[in-house]
Amino acid sequence: xxxxxxxxxxxxxxxxxxxxxxxxxxxxxxxxxxxxxxxxxxxxxxxxxxxxxxxxxxxxxxxxxxxxxxxxxxxxxxxxxxxxxxxxxxxxxxxxxxxxxxxxxxxxxxxxxxxxxxxxxxxxxxxxxxxxxxxxxxxxxxxxxxxxxxxxxxxxxxxxxxxxxxxxxxxxxxxxxxxxxxxxxxxxxxxxxxxxxxxxxxxxxxxxxxxxxxxxxxxxxxxxxxxxxxxxxxxxxxxxxxxxxxxxxxxxxxxxxxxxxxxxxxxxxxxxxxxxxxxxxxxxxxxxxxxxxxxxxxxxxxxxxxxxxxx
Amino acid sequence: xxxxxxxxxxxxxxxxxxxxxxxxxxxxxxxxxxxxxxxxxxxxxxxxxxxxxxxxxxxxxxxxxxxxxxxxxxxxxxxxxxxxxxxxxxxxxxxxxxxxxxxxxxxxxxxxxxxxxxxxxxxxxxxxxxxxxxxxxxxxxxxxxxxxxxxxxxxxxxxxxxxxxxxxxxxxxxxxxxxxxxxxxxxxxxxxxxxxxxxxxxxxxxxxxxxxxxxxxxxxxxxxxxxxxxxxxxxxxxxxxxxxxxxxxxxxxxxxxxxxxxxxxxxxxxxxxxxxxxxxxxxxxxxxxxxxxxxxxxxxxxxxxxxxxxx
DNA sequence: TTGTAGGCGTTATCAC
DNA sequence: GTGATAACGCCTACAA
Numbered sequence: 114x115x116x117x118x119x120x121x122x123x124x125x126x127x128x129x130x131x132x133x134x135x136x137x138x139x140x141x142x143x144x145x146x147x148x149x150x151x152x153x154x155x156x157x158x159x160x161x162x163x164x165x166x167x168x169x170x171x172x173x174x175x176x177x178x179x180x181x182x183x184x185x186x187x188x189x190x191x192x193x194x195x196x197x198x199x200x201x202x203x204x205x206x207x208x209x210x211x212x213x214x215x216x217x218x219x220x221x222x223x224x225x226x227x228x229x230x231x232x233x234x235x236x237x238x239x240x241x242x243x244x245x246x247x248x249x250x251x252x253x254x255x256x257x258x259x260x261x262x263x264x265x266x267x268x269x270x271x272x273x274x275x276x277x278x279x280x281x282x283x284x285x286x287x288x289x290x291x292x293x294x295x296x297x298x299x300x301x302x303x304x305x306x307x308x309x310x311x312x313x314x315x316x317x318x319x320x321x322x323x324x325x326x327x328x329x330x331x332x333x334x335x336x337x338x339x340x341x342x343x344x345x346x347x348x349x350x351x352x353x354x355x356x357x358x359x360x361x362x363x364x365x366x367x368x369x370x371x372x373x374x375x376x377x378x379x380x381x382x383x384x385x386x387x388x389x390x391x392x393x394x395x396x397x398x399x400x401x402x403x404x405x406x407x408x409x410x411x412x413x414x415x416x417x418x419x420x421x422x423x424x
Numbered sequence: 425x426x427x428x429x430x431x432x433x434x435x436x437x438x439x440x441x442x443x444x445x446x447x448x449x450x451x452x453x454x455x456x457x458x459x460x461x462x463x464x465x466x467x468x469x470x471x472x473x474x475x476x477x478x479x480x481x482x483x484x485x486x487x488x489x490x491x492x493x494x495x496x497x498x499x500x501x502x503x504x505x506x507x508x509x510x511x512x513x514x515x516x517x518x519x520x521x522x523x524x525x526x527x528x529x530x531x532x533x534x535x536x537x538x539x540x541x542x543x544x545x546x547x548x549x550x551x552x553x554x555x556x557x558x559x560x561x562x563x564x565x566x567x568x569x570x571x572x573x574x575x576x577x578x579x580x581x582x583x584x585x586x587x588x589x590x591x592x593x594x595x596x597x598x599x600x601x602x603x604x605x606x607x608x609x610x611x612x613x614x615x616x617x618x619x620x621x622x623x624x625x626x627x628x629x630x631x632x633x634x635x636x637x638x639x640x641x642x643x644x645x646x647x648x649x650x651x652x653x654x655x656x657x658x659x660x661x662x663x664x665x666x667x668x669x670x671x672x673x674x675x676x677x678x679x680x681x682x683x684x685x686x687x688x689x690x691x692x693x694x695x696x697x698x699x700x701x702x703x704x705x706x707x708x709x710x711x712x713x714x715x716x717x718x719x720x721x722x723x724x725x726x727x728x729x730x731x732x733x734x735x
Numbered sequence: 736t737t738g739t740a741g742g743c744g745t746t747a748t749c750a751c
Numbered sequence: 752g753t754g755a756t757a758a759c760g761c762c763t764a765c766a767a
Contacts, residue, residue: 127738129762129763132762157554162536163761166474167744167761183499183688183689185494188520204533208518209506211507378494438754439744440756441752441754444752451752452753453753456752472743472744474744475743475746475759477759478744479744
């Protein structure tokens with residue numbers, strides 16, 4: 114790991130000339146450039162981005178703070194974000210946090226290191242981010258909004274997601290429906306539920322909401338409610354539900370239909386038979402890359418669609 | 425985001441004094457220290473770790489390169505590693521890669537930034553890491569070993585894992601067993617299979633190995649082999665298997681038993697009924713933290729155990 | 736075409 | 752106790 118100064122000495126030129134060679138800048142003869150690049154290569158010279166970032170004042174790293182709550186959804190989402198950022202020359206690193214304190218600790222570190230942006234997945238709505246942390250970097254949140262300066266919330270229209278679910282189920286002829294979701298107060302959860310229940314009311318559907326997955330409660334609710342369909346907040350929940358139901362000998366989708374949300378690639382190996390609403394991973398990735406790239410062109414809201422797995 | 429120099433000016437002292445105050449060093453009066461800390465706080469001063477690391481030559485970041493192949497196992501494992509590193513004052517960041525080229529790119533970046541170590545999850549055995557990348561940081565691999573200087577492979581005894589599976593199944597009275605695994609050539613896969621088949625041979629069990637999960641092949645193999653048990657390489661595979669089998673109306677574990685490996689926390693919500701062999705996440709985390717901390721005390725190999733879920 | 740000097744935000748080592 | 756000063760590895764501007 115030699116430095117540019119050491120490299121300059123090895124080449125018997127000045128540091129400035131080395132810099133010209135490495136950055137393809139003009140004002141250097143072809144011969145010296147080639148010599149320098151040659152020697153740089155044999156010595157495995159690699160510039161230290163940290164030093165560059167120190168002097169230029171801007172880094173090319175986007176950090177993400179994600180709940181260590183293990184989730185296939187997050188991993189697939191972040192893979193997508195990474196690809197889009199990589200395409201425009203940014204590095205993307207993830208840091209898992211256990212609780213809100215650790216989240217703030219991570220953001221403080223990102224900020225102190227002058228990362229150019231932080232993507233955060235809050236575990237509940239409206240966590241507040243101290244202004245000082247956001248002073249020199251953008252805070253981009255997904256799933257749930259955060260409070261504080263310089264922050265943006267990137268989300269598809271989750272109310273529309275819920276509405277779409279209700280419409281789809283109505284069209285399939287379902288009337289008595291269970292909506293299974295979480296107690297957590299995060300935008301994606303609340304908005305999807307609102308969109309679903311509102312549209313269901315409009316369509317005169319009979320909906321019962323269950324805010325936690327408890328096998329006994331679910332099974333008794335199914336009977337009591339005479340439910341023919343379950344709308345689950347996400348595919349993971351849909352999968353858990355499916356296992357509980359099939360274990361009871363109830364046939365899916367013959368006796369009861371299940372609809373999830375996500376359809377991330379990884380789920381397809383397990384969930385190849387659960388009908389689901391596509392979450393727009395790609396759109397989120399594009400959106401984040403565009404914001405970081407300083408593009409003002411607001412991308413159009415993605416078109417939601419239902420992926421029918423079993424007919 | 426003020427610098428230590430600006431802070432010094434605000435306090436009307438020199439940068440050196442500011443440094444003494446911030447680091448609780450001696451050679452400073454209580455009064456000046458308190459004044460400086462006070463002003464630092466109101467201005468939200470936070471030192472830039474990148475600059476510190478530049479001059480001290482050592483960073484406190486451990487980077488991990490993980491396949492973007494989505495896996496609950498990895499996430500739970502890395503959460504564990506993070507906790508152990510955090511306890512000894514290191515930051516841990518993850519960077520997902522799509523292929524070997526991107527893996528090397530990530531390692532090059534870690535190295536150029538002088539990260540103190542890289543944890544890597546190779547997608548196959550014996551990928552070779554250029555010596556230059558390993559010149560100034562340790563390369564710690566899990567799951568599969570890598571080739572190159574300065575690298576260490578942290579793994580439990582996977583042969584023993586396989587043997588334990590065979591012994592457990594024999595003790596449960598199984599004789600005709602299917603071993604379901606992957607075609608990929610990585611240590612964990614090969615060694616587990618070897619341990620299992622060798623011990624099974626010793627115990628006169630009748631084993632048939634299937635190296636890819638294909639529903640039809642699996643079902644026909646079960647019939648043909650008259651299998652009463654399936655040993656799956658991991659819990660994810662076990663879960664996929666379970667779904668295929670139950671869908672066919674075969675009762676688990678009455679008609680057929682399934683054994684997986686992992687038992688990471690996240691699986692318990694889905695897999696609460698699959699018997700599994702505990703993967704020593706915690707041991708791996710401790711081991712990595714110890715190596716990075718420079719401790720020579722080799723931790724004892726973890727004791728493997730079977731977690732029986734359904735009796 | 737090339738070399739020199741200054742500075743980014745720290746820490747460390749001198750003096751005073 | 753406190754304040755200069757040099758250094759880390761790089762980039763930019765200006766001088767030769």
